[in-house]
Amino acid sequence: MHIAITGAAGFLGQRLIHRLLKRGELRGEPIRRLTLIDQSEAATPEAAGVEVVAQARDITAPGAFDALLDARPDVIYHLAAVVSSAAEADLDLGLAVNFDATRALLEGCRARGLAATRLVMASSVAAYGGELPEILDDMTALQPQNSYGTQKAMCELLINDYSRRGLVDGLVLRLPTIVIRPGRPNAAASSFASSILREPLNGEEAVCPVPTELELFVMSPETVVAALLHGAEVDGEAIGAFRAFMLPGITVSVAEMIATLREVAGPTAVERIRHDPDPRIQAIVGSWPTRFHTRRAEALGFPRDTDFREIVEAFRVASTS
Amino acid sequence: MHIAITGAAGFLGQRLIHRLLKRGELRGEPIRRLTLIDQSEAATPEAAGVEVVAQARDITAPGAFDALLDARPDVIYHLAAVVSSAAEADLDLGLAVNFDATRALLEGCRARGLAATRLVMASSVAAYGGELPEILDDMTALQPQNSYGTQKAMCELLINDYSRRGLVDGLVLRLPTIVIRPGRPNAAASSFASSILREPLNGEEAVCPVPTELELFVMSPETVVAALLHGAEVDGEAIGAFRAFMLPGITVSVAEMIATLREVAGPTAVERIRHDPDPRIQAIVGSWPTRFHTRRAEALGFPRDTDFREIVEAFRVASTS
Ligand SMILES: NC(=O)c1ccc[n+]([C@@H]2O[C@H](COP(=O)([O-])OP(=O)(O)OC[C@H]3O[C@@H](n4cnc5c(N)ncnc54)[C@H](O)[C@@H]3O)[C@@H](O)[C@H]2O)c1
Ligand SMILES: NC(=O)c1ccc[n+]([C@@H]2O[C@H](COP(=O)([O-])OP(=O)(O)OC[C@H]3O[C@@H](n4cnc5c(N)ncnc54)[C@H](O)[C@@H]3O)[C@@H](O)[C@H]2O)c1
Numbered sequence: 001m002h003i004a005i006t007g008a009a010g011f012l013g014q015r016l017i018h019r020l021l022k023r024g025e026l027r028g029e030p031i032r033r034l035t036l037i038d039q040s041e042a043a044t045p046e047a048a049g050v051e052v053v054a055q056a057r058d059i060t061a062p063g064a065f066d067a068l069l070d071a072r073p074d075v076i077y078h079l080a081a082v083v084s085s086a087a088e089a090d091l092d093l094g095l096a097v098n099f100d101a102t103r104a105l106l107e108g109c110r111a112r113g114l115a116a117t118r119l120v121m122a123s124s125v126a127a128y129g130g131e132l133p134e135i136l137d138d139m140t141a142l143q144p145q146n147s148y149g150t151q152k153a154m155c156e157l158l159i160n161d162y163s164r165r166g167l168v169d170g171l172v173l174r175l176p177t178i179v180i181r182p183g184r185p186n187a188a189a190s191s192f193a194s195s196i197l198r199e200p201l202n203g204e205e206a207v208c209p210v211p212t213e214l215e216l217f218v219m220s221p222e223t224v225v226a227a228l229l230h231g232a233e234v235d236g237e238a239i240g241a242f243r244a245f246m247l248p249g250i251t252v253s254v255a256e257m258i259a260t261l262r263e264v265a266g267p268t269a270v271e272r273i274r275h276d277p278d279p280r281i282q283a284i285v286g287s288w289p290t291r292f293h294t295r296r297a298e299a300l301g302f303p304r305d306t307d308f309r310e311i312v313e314a315f316r317v318a319s320t321s
Numbered sequence: 322m323h324i325a326i327t328g329a330a331g332f333l334g335q336r337l338i339h340r341l342l343k344r345g346e347l348r349g350e351p352i353r354r355l356t357l358i359d360q361s362e363a364a365t366p367e368a369a370g371v372e373v374v375a376q377a378r379d380i381t382a383p384g385a386f387d388a389l390l391d392a393r394p395d396v397i398y399h400l401a402a403v404v405s406s407a408a409e410a411d412l413d414l415g416l417a418v419n420f421d422a423t424r425a426l427l428e429g430c431r432a433r434g435l436a437a438t439r440l441v442m443a444s445s446v447a448a449y450g451g452e453l454p455e456i457l458d459d460m461t462a463l464q465p466q467n468s469y470g471t472q473k474a475m476c477e478l479l480i481n482d483y484s485r486r487g488l489v490d491g492l493v494l495r496l497p498t499i500v501i502r503p504g505r506p507n508a509a510a511s512s513f514a515s516s517i518l519r520e521p522l523n524g525e526e527a528v529c530p531v532p533t534e535l536e537l538f539v540m541s542p543e544t545v546v547a548a549l550l551h552g553a554e555v556d557g558e559a560i561g562a563f564r565a566f567m568l569p570g571i572t573v574s575v576a577e578m579i580a581t582l583r584e585v586a587g588p589t590a591v592e593r594i595r596h597d598p599d600p601r602i603q604a605i606v607g608s609w610p611t612r613f614h615t616r617r618a619e620a621l622g623f624p625r626d627t628d629f630r631e632i633v634e635a636f637r638v639a640s641t642s
Contacts, residue, residue: 091486130562131460139454141462143481143563150482154475160464161471165412241451242464 001029003232004073006059006105007080008036011181012122012224014043016077019225021047026075027233035068038080059101069108075232078105078121085187087148098151103158109168119170120231121159123152123244125217127174128289137293138245145287156244163243169236173227173302176219176249177288179257180315189284193218196254197261200269201316209278212255215290219249219304220311226303234300248294248304256308264312322350324553325394327380327426328401329357332502333443335364336546337398342368347396348554356389359401380422390429396553399426399442406508408469419472424479430489437490441552442480444473444495444565446538449610458614459566466608477565484564490557494548494623497540497570498609500578501636510605514539517575518582521590522637530599533576536611540570540625541632547624555621569615569625577629585633 003020007013017034024031024047036042036054044054057064059080068076080097087094102121109117127150128136130143142153159170181194185206192209193216199206219227227247262270298304305311324341328334338355345352345368357363357375365375378385380401389397401418408415423442430438448471449457451464463474473495480491502515506527513530514537520527540548548568583591619625626632 133460139452139462139464141460141563142478143460144478145485145562147482147486150478153478157463157465157471157474157478161468164466165468241466242462 001026001031001075002033002035002071002073003031003075003077004035004037004068004071005077005079006037007078008054009038009040009042010079011183012221012228013038013077013079015221015225016079016228017042017045019229021045021050023229026229029074033071033073035071035073037064037068059104060096064101065105065108069105069112069114072112072114073117076105076109076117076119077228077232078102078119081122082148083188084124084126084146084148087151088146091147094147094151098148099154102155106158106162106168106170110162114168115166117168118232118236119159119168120228121155121170121172122228123156123172123174124149125174125176125246125288127153127156129287132289135291135293136246136289138242138296160243163236170243171231171234171236171239172244173231173297174244174246175224176217176247178221178224179216179218180311181221182315182319189281190216192281193257193285196273197257197312198315198319200261200272201265201312202319203272205272205274208254208273208275209281210254210285211277211282212258213253214282214286215251215253216257216285217249217251217288217290217292218308218311219247220314222314223303223305230300230302234302238300240296245296246292246294247302248297249292250305250308251290252308260308260312263309264316322347322352322396323354323356323392323394324352324396324398325356325358325389325392326398326400327358328399329375330359330361330363331400332504333542333545333549334359334398334400336542337400337549338363338366340546340550342366342371344550347550350395354392354394356392356394358385358389380425381417385422386426386429390426390433390435393433393435394438397426397430397438397440398549398553399423399440402443403469404509405445405447405467405469408472409467412468415468415472419469420475423476427479427483427489427491431483435489436487439553439557440480440489440491441549442476442491442493443549444477444493445470446495446497446567446609448474448477448495450608453610456612456614457567457610459563459617481564484557491564492552492555492557492560493565494552494618495565495567496545497538497568499542499545500537500539500632502542503636503640510602511537513602514578514606517594518578518633519636519640521582521593522586522633522640524593526593526595529575529579529594529596530602531575531606532598532603533579534574535603535607536572536574537606538570538572538609538611538613539629539632540568541635543635544624544626551621551623555623559621561617566617567613567615568623569618570613571626571629572611573629581629581633584630585637
């Protein structure tokens with residue numbers, strides 16, 4: 001089993017690598033080789049019996065995928081991307097990294113006859129927009145209101161078409177908001193969703209910029225990684241008529257998140273949250289859909305977090321161990 | 322008023338040109354100039370006071386749109402495309418003509434600051450697919466099951482994003498099946514839909530390859546052209562969160578089409594239809610959606626055919642005059 005990962009130095013890439021090496025197999029076959037691509041140097045962990053090759057490469061450069069594809073990987077995780085704010089600030093950069101590089105990857109697979117290679121890409125809830133129904137489902141239109149979501153939606157269509165034509169075996173998973181991300185608060189509008197739990201659990205102050213009634217559709221990092229693994233293993237024939245769908249997140253309000261924090265870490269933790277409304281963040285996050293019937297993902301056996309308390313407990317265990 | 326038309330030598334391009342010249346104005350302004358692009362030589366009609374420039378050009382060639390865009394048209398109709406069967410037979414050609422050329426056109430508008438130029442493009446019912454609901458609406462997902470529909474859907478997303486960013490004033494109209502097309506039967510799966518009316522009205526034989534219960538979602542050529550005109554005039558602000566939607570066709574069964582033929586042209590006309598089932602055509606056409614709530618188009622005032630009999634009458638008048 002040879003697995004290639006683009007964006008391997010990123011948050012999900014790193015977690016996925018560790019989980020793959022710990023597991024040692026994918027699709028019932030021992031992992032013999034990992035090829036890692038990122039523009040930043042990806043950390044290359046050691047693992048007995050696994051050849052790990054890290055390539056520092058800009059995926060927008062001509063031929064960036066040649067070495068990777070010449071080695072005919074069985075599974076490709078395509079995770080390299082510029083995030084929402086960067087794609088909005090620079091249309092050319094977003095199109096080049098998020099769309100053109102994906103197309104080049106597809107063309108590379110086609111040119112080498114990698115019809116059986118499973119290509120798993122991460123899309124996003126940011127691809128939704130417009131006059132959404134109260135509960136979304138697998139047939140809700142993608143009408144993105146940002147360039148990042150537009151580029152992701154275009155990739156979904158192209159991967160679906162290349163898969164339908166038998167040129168590659170593609171699958172695109174739309175990820176919910178990931179909570180709890182480790183690390184520091186960042187510029188992402190959703191940063192607070194991890195911050196209001198992570199910082200208090202670490203004994204630090206956090207700012208909550210939204211009303212506590214606001215809801216989010218979330219998935220834990222562990223479950224996202226489990227979904228990526230499942231995405232490599234799920235039967236291509238079973239996927240159905242379109243090769244992209246939303247993963248089964250859970251809907252939680254900020255109030256429920258804070259109540260869970262109280263249960264897990266007590267009232268002092270909750271007192272570390274300062275409420276400081278920010279209409280800009282409220283407007284962005286408040287426009288994201290939060291209720292989905294994720295029938296396709298469930299029928300295919302994709303995992304779901306069972307309850308929010310487990311997410312918080314798991315983070316506490318991980319950060320104190 | 323300067324209007325540019327790509328695909329000007331095609332079926333809709335030619336009809337649009339004649340209607341524009343007959344009308345003499347668009348958005349209340351006299352038409353002074355028409356720039357026509359097509360790879361085939363477009364017929365250039367004479368009209369007093371209108372400068373008509375025809376450019377024989379392959380729109381996939383570098384700089385193909387330069388002369389057109391340098392002249393800063395007020396309205397661009399982007400109708401050049403390779404049709405469904407050609408795009409399915411040749412993925413590269415479909416991507417180059419249907420997608421890359423559209424992107425080049427958008428980039429050309431952006432580079433020249435043509436933010437106020439209304440770009441009207443034609444998309445298609447072929448962009449729909451997958452597990453569709455019984456009645457589709459403006460929020461039904463595009464999950465195309467063919468490369469042509471994939472390329473049209475990608476253009477919709479890109480035009481929406483360029484419009485949202487204020488780089489152009491775009492609008493994409495998804496067209497129903499056009500009935501009655503003049504001319505001869507062709508390789509299109511929907512060819513019979515025009516043929517079973519047109520040939521009998523012209524005293525010729527026609528073949529009906531589908532069961533008469535089969536339904537279609539149709540629009541007359543006159544109404545499509547009226548919709549294209551309206552597409553140039555509708556207020557950009559009013560369009561809403563997504564710059565693409567389905568036009569209001571009408572749902573008719575083949576049995577109703579034949580009954581209308583009988584009303585208009587009598588039983589001898591109907592006897593000219595030979596029923597010869599073709600499972601391949603049945604499978605393709607039977608998968609097309611036929612029932613839509615086209616709320617966005619209706620709210621914006623797009624025209625609809627009032628009844629099927631009028632479509633047949635109009636064709637008879639046109640072809641005997
Ligand atoms: N984390 C989330 O909440 C979330 C949600 C939805 C979707 N996604 C998607 O999941 C994927 C991974 O997300 P993440 O959180 O790990 O992101 P991340 O930003 O941590 O990682 C992305 C990686 O891509 C690399 N990259 C960017 N441009 C590159 C280029 N031109 N050449 C080579 N490498 C380049 C970056 O160096 C980075 O290491 C992305 O596709 C992202 O869009 C993430
Ligand atoms: N007629 C329909 O039933 C229907 C339905 C849905 C959508 N559409 C869309 O409406 C538009 C017009 O349709 P039509 O019926 O007039 O099609 P058509 O085939 O009659 O006209 C298309 C024109 O595009 C030109 N063209 C193709 N490739 C070109 C290239 N590389 N460079 C320059 N010109 C090129 C062709 O020469 C042709 O004149 C198309 O975008 C089509 O996809 C049509």
